[in-house]
Amino acid sequence: MQTTPFCYQLDKPDYRPSSYDNHIQRTLSSMKGQYVDQEAYGQMLAEDDVLLYEVYEILRPEISGELMSGVSIVHPGKVGTEYFMTKGHYHSVLDTAEIYYTHQGFGYMVMETPEGDWAVEELYPGRVLYILPRWGHRSVNASPTEDLVMYFIYPGHAGHDYGTIEEKGFRKLVVERNGRPEIIDNPRWSHANG
Ligand code: PAN
Ligand code: ZN
Numbered sequence: 001m002q003t004t005p006f007c008y009q010l011d012k013p014d015y016r017p018s019s020y021d022n023h024i025q026r027t028l029s030s031m032k033g034q035y036v037d038q039e040a041y042g043q044m045l046a047e048d049d050v051l052l053y054e055v056y057e058i059l060r061p062e063i064s065g066e067l068m069s070g071v072s073i074v075h076p077g078k079v080g081t082e083y084f085m086t087k088g089h090y091h092s093v094l095d096t097a098e099i100y101y102t103h104q105g106f107g108y109m110v111m112e113t114p115e116g117d118w119a120v121e122e123l124y125p126g127r128v129l130y131i132l133p134r135w136g137h138r139s140v141n142a143s144p145t146e147d148l149v150m151y152f153i154y155p156g157h158a159g160h161d162y163g164t165i166e167e168k169g170f171r172k173l174v175v176e177r178n179g180r181p182e183i184i185d186n187p188r189w190s191h192a193n194g
Pocket of ligand 1: 055070072086087088089098137138139152154158160
């Protein structure tokens with residue numbers, strides 16, 4: 001780990017960091033139960049465990065004075081009518097924020113709080129999204145052809161809680177209807193919460 005100030009490049013055409021500590025690749029099989037159309041999910045998985053998204057992490061010590069950063073790339077595609085998306089999570093230390101800067105593509109950040117608030121923000125090049133503390137987040141690629149490429153920064157001690165979202169999902173889904181993205185209620189979420 002670096003002990004003096006350091007730099008890395010995020011260059012066109014793909015904005016992957018010039019150096020990084022970790023490269024995560026998440027495929028369809030890691031998203032069991034997350035897509036609302038379970039039949040489409042099963043059929044697709046039987047054919048191929050496709051790559052949904054990748055994360056390049058620049059890691060630092062997991063303490064509050066440090067910052068984690070990196071690049072996430074969500075590839076284009078759909079499971080049924082629902083666009084490819086990240087697992088989504090809360091930060092384990094709920095009271096920690098995050099910033100996302102979109103380099104390329106078009107999509108949405110789907111967000112909600114444990115208190116019942118929700119928000120969906122568009123993501124496109126040049127746009128900065130500030131995610132407040134307590135807001136769980138999932139990125140969705142709504143482009144038919146392009147990667148959604150984003151740079152992110154969050155506090156070193158934040159940690160990741162995936163379990164809550166794995167169990168309940170998000171309140172809102174982004175699906176394609178008549179060739180366009182649409183934000184709808186997640187029927188599975190309502191069911192899970194009675
Ligand atoms: C990002 C995310 C990244 C992948 O670094 O971890 O976009 O999404 P999942 O972690 O939900 O698979 C971030 O928000 N970190 O806190
Ligand atoms: Zn996060």
